[in-house]
Amino acid sequence: MTATVTFLLVALGSSPADAPRNGAAPAPTQAAQLVSGRVVQAKGLGKPAPGRPKAQARLMARRAAEVTAVRNLGKKLAVPRGGSVRSFRYVSYVHRADGSVEVVVEYQPIIGRK
Secondary structure (H helix, E strand, O other): OOHHHHHHHHHOOOOHHHOOOOOOOOOOOHHHHHHOOOOEEEEEEEOOOOOOOHHHHHHHHHHHHHHHHHHHHHHHOOOOOOOOOOOEEEEEEEEOOOOOEEEEEEEOOOOOOO
């Protein structure tokens, strides 16, 4: 098991709120879903900077969208603030007519690797 998955298992362990009520089975935690191989996706949107040349504004919008998408992925994975997300990939870039850019990233855990 990789260190990342181990970290997620420890960081996302069950809490008292996850305890079964009235004999019901507890809901699976996010860590259990990630370990089962579920792919997690996140989106980011970047808008062009006003007053910049068109090419520069588009590149800045793309970078802003990438950073926002990775930050949103970190939130979904419950990565501590200041931590880093590894093993993700960019799925798609959508350049819109207004100059904004939308980026989709995804994370899929590697299971069984030592």
